[in-house]
Structures are given as C-alpha cells and as structure tokens.
Amino acid sequence: MGAADRPNIVIVVMDCVRAQNLPVYGYDRPTAPRIAELAAEGLRYDNAIVAGDQTLSSTTSLFTGVRPSTHQLRISGERLDPGWHTLAEAMQHSGYATYSVNCSNTHLSSYGGLDRGFDHYVQLASPLRGRWGRVKKGPVGDEADEELPNPAVEPSEAAEAGGAVETNSRWRSKLADDLHWLMTRLVDKGAARAFERTRSILRRSTPGQPAFVYVHLMETHSRYLPPLGHWGLFLPDCRGRKGWRINHNGFPFTSGSVKMDNLDFEIVTSLYDGAIHYTDALFGRFFERLRNDGQLDNTVIVLTADHGDNLGEHGMLGHSLCVYDTIVRVPLLVWGPVVERRARGSVIADLVQNIDLPTSCLEWAGVREDPILQQTEGDALPLAPGASSGREYAVSEASYVFHPSQADKLKEQDLFYLGSIGLRTEQHKLIWNTDGFEEFYDLAADPGEVDNLLELNDPEADCVDGELARLRSALGPLRLVFERVHNETLMRLEHGGSADPDPAVAERLRDLGYIK
Numbered sequence: 001m002g003a004a005d006r007p008n009i010v011i012v013v014m015d016c017v018r019a020q021n022l023p024v025y026g027y028d029r030p031t032a033p034r035i036a037e038l039a040a041e042g043l044r045y046d047n048a049i050v051a052g053d054q055t056l057s058s059t060t061s062l063f064t065g066v067r068p069s070t071h072q073l074r075i076s077g078e079r080l081d082p083g084w085h086t087l088a089e090a091m092q093h094s095g096y097a098t099y100s101v102n103c104s105n106t107h108l109s110s111y112g113g114l115d116r117g118f119d120h121y122v123q124l125a126s127p128l129r130g131r132w133g134r135v136k137k138g139p140v141g142d143e144a145d146e147e148l149p150n151p152a153v154e155p156s157e158a159a160e161a162g163g164a165v166e167t168n169s170r171w172r173s174k175l176a177d178d179l180h181w182l183m184t185r186l187v188d189k190g191a192a193r194a195f196e197r198t199r200s201i202l203r204r205s206t207p208g209q210p211a212f213v214y215v216h217l218m219e220t221h222s223r224y225l226p227p228l229g230h231w232g233l234f235l236p237d238c239r240g241r242k243g244w245r246i247n248h249n250g251f252p253f254t255s256g257s258v259k260m261d262n263l264d265f266e267i268v269t270s271l272y273d274g275a276i277h278y279t280d281a282l283f284g285r286f287f288e289r290l291r292n293d294g295q296l297d298n299t300v301i302v303l304t305a306d307h308g309d310n311l312g313e314h315g316m317l318g319h320s321l322c323v324y325d326t327i328v329r330v331p332l333l334v335w336g337p338v339v340e341r342r343a344r345g346s347v348i349a350d351l352v353q354n355i356d357l358p359t360s361c362l363e364w365a366g367v368r369e370d371p372i373l374q375q376t377e378g379d380a381l382p383l384a385p386g387a388s389s390g391r392e393y394a395v396s397e398a399s400y401v402f403h404p405s406q407a408d409k410l411k412e413q414d415l416f417y418l419g420s421i422g423l424r425t426e427q428h429k430l431i432w433n434t435d436g437f438e439e440f441y442d443l444a445a446d447p448g449e450v451d452n453l454l455e456l457n458d459p460e461a462d463c464v465d466g467e468l469a470r471l472r473s474a475l476g477p478l479r480l481v482f483e484r485v486h487n488e489t490l491m492r493l494e495h496g497g498s499a500d501p502d503p504a505v506a507e508r509l510r511d512l513g514y515i516k
Helices: 033-041 055-064 087-093 155-160 170-184 191-204 250-254 262-293 354-364 371-375 404-412 459-494 503-512
Strands: 008-014 043-049 097-102 120-123 146-149 211-217 299-305 332-335 347-353 394-398 420-424 428-433 438-442
Touching: 008 055, 008 191, 008 262, 008 354, 033 262, 033 332, 043 394, 055 087, 055 354, 087 097, 087 211, 087 354, 087 371, 097 191, 191 211, 191 262, 262 299, 299 354, 347 354, 347 394, 354 371, 420 459, 428 459, 438 459
Parallel strands: 008 211, 008 299, 043 347, 097 120, 097 211
Antiparallel strands: 043 332, 120 146, 299 332, 394 420, 420 428, 428 438
C-alpha cells in the first residue's frame, strides 16, 4: 500500500454504552436509529467484548492490545508504564498525524499516561463546567476549545485553556450546570464539538500524511443529562420524581449510601437511553457531513464503547466490579474502504475484543512491522462474513480500580477485595471471583446472566458439564495471573501506592464518580 493510498482512521468511543441498549443489537426502544440505518453501509460485530470493566483498564487495553492483567494499569492515579507501546505511537511512527479528541475523561490525559503518541491533544469542554458545556442553537463551532501539541496538557494548562479541569468549587459548578439545564435543557458534554473538530482534522489531512483520530465521548456517562428533544423521549410516568434529582452515580448506590427502587432505575435507564439517542443524532450528522465532504471513501470509522453500565441489573449501578455482559459486551461497527462492498450490511458473529484494534488499525494502514505487533494479545478483526477471528474465548477482567479514598466505604460492603475474571464463548460464560465464588451461564438461554447453572438443581444443566470443564481448564492459567496481579494491586492500595491527584484533576474525577 502506497503512502497516498493509506486511509484516515477514526475510532469513536462512546463512554458507558452497552450493546443491549441499541436497536441494532435487538433493543426495543429506538435509541439509535441513525446507527441502525448506517449499519447497512458497514460491518457490525455481534459479540464484541472489552477486556476491562472501566475506562482506565479497558482503554489501556485498546491502546496497547493487551489485557489488564498484562498492562497492570488498574488504579486511578497510576500511569501507563513507559515500556508499553501504544497504538497512537505506532500510527505516529508510520507517518500518520495523530490526534486525541477527548471530552474530558481525565484517565485519557497525561494523568494516566494515555496521551502518549498523539501529536495533538484536543481537550474539550467539561460537562459540568460553566459555559463550555453548553449547546448553541444552530451550527456548533469549536473555536472555544484548545488544540494543544504534545507533550500533554498539564492540569494547570488545561484549566487556562478552558478544558476539563478548573479550580471552581464543585458545588458551584454543579449548581450552575443544574440551573442552566433546568432553564434551557441545552447541555452538551463536548460531543457536538468533538465531531466538528474531527471533521476539521480530516479536511486538513493529506494523502501523504493521513490522520489517526481517537475520539472519546462522554454524553452517555453519568450523570445522564441529554438535551432538549432527547430528555423526555423514553421517560415513564415519573409520579412527581425529578430525573435530575435521582442518583445516577454508581458508587453511592453500590456502597449502600443511597437506596433506589424500580421506578428510580426506570427513570435512570430512560435518561441513559436519551443520552444514547442524542449521541446517535450527532454521529449520524457527522457521518453525513463526511459523506458530503467526500471523506468517506478514504476514511475508516470505528464506533465502539469502552464498557457498558449496569442500570440496576445484578444489584449494581454504573460500571466496574463485574464482568457481566451489561458491562463487557459493547457495540462495534466499522465503515470505510476496508469493508468490501459485498460485505456491507453484514454481521460478524465471531468473538472479537478491543485488544484487536491495534493489529487491525496497523493492517488497515499497511504497516507490517512495529513493536506493538509483537506485544499485542489481539488479532485483526475479520472483515467479511465467514472470515474467522480465530478466537475461541474472550477474556474480561474486573478489579478495584478507584482511588484509595474510596477504600473504606467499599471495605464495608466487602467490595474492596473483590475481583472477577470472565471467560466467554459465543454461548457460555464462566466467571471466577477472588472470593472463590464461581458463576456459569448459558448466554443463549439466559442473556441476562440471572441463573447461575452452578446453583441450580436442574437435570438439564448436566449437559453443559463438558463445556464447564473445558472453560475451567482454559481459565486456569489466566486466573493465576489475574489473582497475582489483583493481590499486588490491593497491596499497593493498602500501602498508599497510588499518588494523590492534582486538586483540579481530583475535582474532575469526583464529577465522574471515581473518587468521593
């Protein structure tokens, strides 16, 4: 492949979006009609499984091509070891102009070391900070946000640029955000400008230097505040309850500080669905604008998520602490010149993982040699029906990854010490938890993972004994590594191994619910 033939590559990651809440994956609400329509022009992967249960571990796996137990970046406040090669570095070395367009997820900044390899780091508006997070009526410009060359944005610089971290008091910014939302219903978490900025980047790209763009959207991260036209689309009869007053944050519920009933979860799910609907509208507009710009013929677009969210299922809210499909099964769609015309609209049923993206992107870019190709535990995504991923199992991990300031509350709930590793085929999943508890599910008969076959006295369950033994055998070596790394992580947390974040960064982590 000549330099002039290499495509632009755009990876769009929707934070917290689980596959089961998109109609293209069988959901009965029209949460993402544009994505469903556009799926006819690309490839959809029906069993896309992420390697980690939250942004830090999962996105690091996407960037490095290895599982969390391998890269070991699991604690908020720690940084990626410089010995690991990243996808952005590989694309940079191969001659791509590399961009990170980040809607204020702090883990993806220099704070976690995940800015490495990006020539330009575009830090967009914080969702809960003053005028930067507001939607304007009419065309949305991106002039308010700053595009900064790397080395990365330090917290103080980002604040001066109107970026993700500022020094305003948390209560004041939250109050301002709530008042603005109540008065206008026009709050955007940066996605509108992220798509416009990405479009601008692609228009500036040249055949000699195509663009690699990683876009991280936060519209679907709690708190779920979709703008006017999307907020009330799916709301039930709230019986006087206000959606913005109900707890959206996983930590208070999981730690037992906040009680929620079924109606609360119905409302939260409806707002989550509204946030997906808003993101879908923006993505559809972005896609059509690229079509009008003549960019689609030479741009690969990947749409996926870093993880999902529990919305009351399994007694949980938010993400982390489990490897159920509500968390680890995510949407994955690919469009562009790498998808042959005859394959468009097809569905790939094979198991794939986000650790497959480094190998895939380099293959699409015509790169055959790079250190990350020796490092990765993934393979290239199959691009046609009948092509196999070659993966027999998908592996996902969950472990305590929050800042040590959370530890005491989680210890009260016996959650601090808990980690989980799951081994999944297309039909079955085996989960081993660090307290010794095992779970085994028939995903075809029980997609909600409600009936643990190891606890049922069901004669029909005997027929899966052979499959259980096979999965236990495969999980054994992985479990030993996971348990060792998990215990080492706990030791670091117990002894304060994670550095305290900059006060401004800590403020942003509180907004996202990662620390208290």
